[in-house]
Amino acid sequence: MANIILPPEWQIKERDVTDLSAYKERRAFIKRLGMGTIGLVMGPSILNACNSRASDSPTAKGPLDTIPANAPRDGLPASRNGEFMVPERAMTDRTAAASYNNFYEFDGSSKEIWHLTAKYDPFPWTIEVGGMVEKSFQVDVIELIRLFGLEERVYRFRCVEAWSMTLPWVGFPLKKLIDHCKPLSSATHVAFECVNRPKEMPGIKGQPWYDWPYYEGLRMDEAVNDLAFVATGIYGEPLPKQHGSPLRLVLPWKYGYKGPKAVRKITFVDKQPKTFWNDLQPGEYSFLSNVNPSIPHPRWSQATERFIQTVNDVKRVPTQYLNGYEAWVGTLYRS
Numbered sequence: 366m367a368n369i370i371l372p373p374e375w376q377i378k379e380r381d382v383t384d385l386s387a388y389k390e391r392r393a394f395i396k397r398l399g400m401g402t403i404g405l406v407m408g409p410s411i412l413n414a415c416n417s418r419a420s421d422s423p424t425a426k427g428p429l430d431t432i433p434a435n436a437p438r439d440g441l442p443a444s445r446n447g448e449f450m451v452p453e454r455a456m457t458d459r460t461a462a463a464s465y466n467n468f469y470e471f472d473g474s475s476k477e478i479w480h481l482t483a484k485y486d487p488f489p490w491t492i493e494v495g496g497m498v499e500k501s502f503q504v505d506v507i508e509l510i511r512l513f514g515l516e517e518r519v520y521r522f523r524c525v526e527a528w529s530m531t532l533p534w535v536g537f538p539l540k541k542l543i544d545h546c547k548p549l550s551s552a553t554h555v556a557f558e559c560v561n562r563p564k565e566m567p568g569i570k571g572q573p574w575y576d577w578p579y580y581e582g583l584r585m586d587e588a589v590n591d592l593a594f595v596a597t598g599i600y601g602e603p604l605p606k607q608h609g610s611p612l613r614l615v616l617p618w619k620y621g622y623k624g625p626k627a628v629r630k631i632t633f634v635d636k637q638p639k640t641f642w643n644d645l646q647p648g649e650y651s652f653l654s655n656v657n658p659s660i661p662h663p664r665w666s667q668a669t670e671r672f673i674q675t676v677n678d679v680k681r682v683p684t685q686y687l688n689g690y691e692a693w694v695g696t697l698y699r700s
């Protein structure tokens with residue numbers, strides 16, 4: 366995403382954590398995505414890096430092998446909510462979805478995050494709720510799943526970097542969680558703070574120039590919209606670590622970075638909260654960040670996107686206003 370602000374060493378780090386076959390695979394994958402200029406530096410230390418990696422990642426043999434063993438399976442399989450379907454394109458293959466991720470806490474210069482998640486051990490997981498609420502409290506993610514139950518929704522997913530997927534999320538509407546928090550009527554916005562575990566997340570330790578932990582925020586009317594979703598699973602299973610285990614937000618009408626992963630803290634406030642990417646590069650990443658084909662990113666067009674169906678099948682398709690969700694959220698943005 367924000368590769369221009371990274372110091373030059375970032376390329377070396379990527380090489381050190383990527384073994385040869387995966388590196389080649391990813392090169393081919395990224396090439397097919399048309400992202401050939403991002404982080405592709407071939408170097409002599411690749412084979413050595415292979416050995417050191419093996420001890421770092423004893424458990425992750427593949428991208429689908431990163432679901433925490435102790436993740437709750439209550440409510441699975443969840444039934445699909447037929448109101449949320451994507452008729453015009455196929456579902457993205459789950460291996461492609463699990464091998465091409467943005468999760469800067471693990472690494473900001475690579476998409477192959479799953480390799481780096483071995484030390485991350487999210488459960489048990491408590492969320493702190495505070496700010497302008499009747500009463501601050503803490504709640505375990507398992508309790509939320511038991512309270513609200515789970516459903517499956519197939520959503521379009523659009524990253525600001527102009528790639529997209531179709532993904533079957535499992536979770537519950539954010540509105541159920543907001544209601545459960547009992548915010549005061551004076552709260553106008555909600556702020557989210559993410560995981561901060563440098564010992565388990567090499568990207569937090571290795572990229573100190575970012576303002577960890579990752580933070581995001583929404584207007585209250587956005588947060589309680591039907592579309593706003595809390596995902597605890599994907600493809601009928603608990604979330605793999607690289608997708609944001611144990612829970613993350615999914616806001617399909619906004620660019621992907623508006624959906625924080627591994628949320629630890631929810632705070633209700635009465636002014637617009639600061640957000641991670643907007644603070645770093647306000648000229649490139651706005652607070653609202655709604656998908657809009659007619660507003661280009663300063664460095665690239667947003668008119669089309671590379672739709673990733675499988676690692677071998679990536680095609681350019683037109684981007685839709687609000688990512689095709691105008692019927693759900695269009696009225697939020699009409700003045």
Ligand SMILES: Nc1nc2c(c(=O)[nH]1)N[C@H]1C(S)=C(S)[C@@H](COP(=O)(O)O)O[C@H]1N2
Nearest residue numbers: 466467468469524579608621622624625626
């Ligand atoms: N905590 C945290 N949340 C995050 C990010 C991140 O780096 N850290 N990346 C964002 C971006 S840019 C995108 S596109 C999506 C990617 O979600 P996925 O990897 O599950 O597809 O997560 C978003 N949420």
Ligand SMILES: [Mo]
Nearest residue numbers: 524525621622
């Ligand atoms: Mo993104």
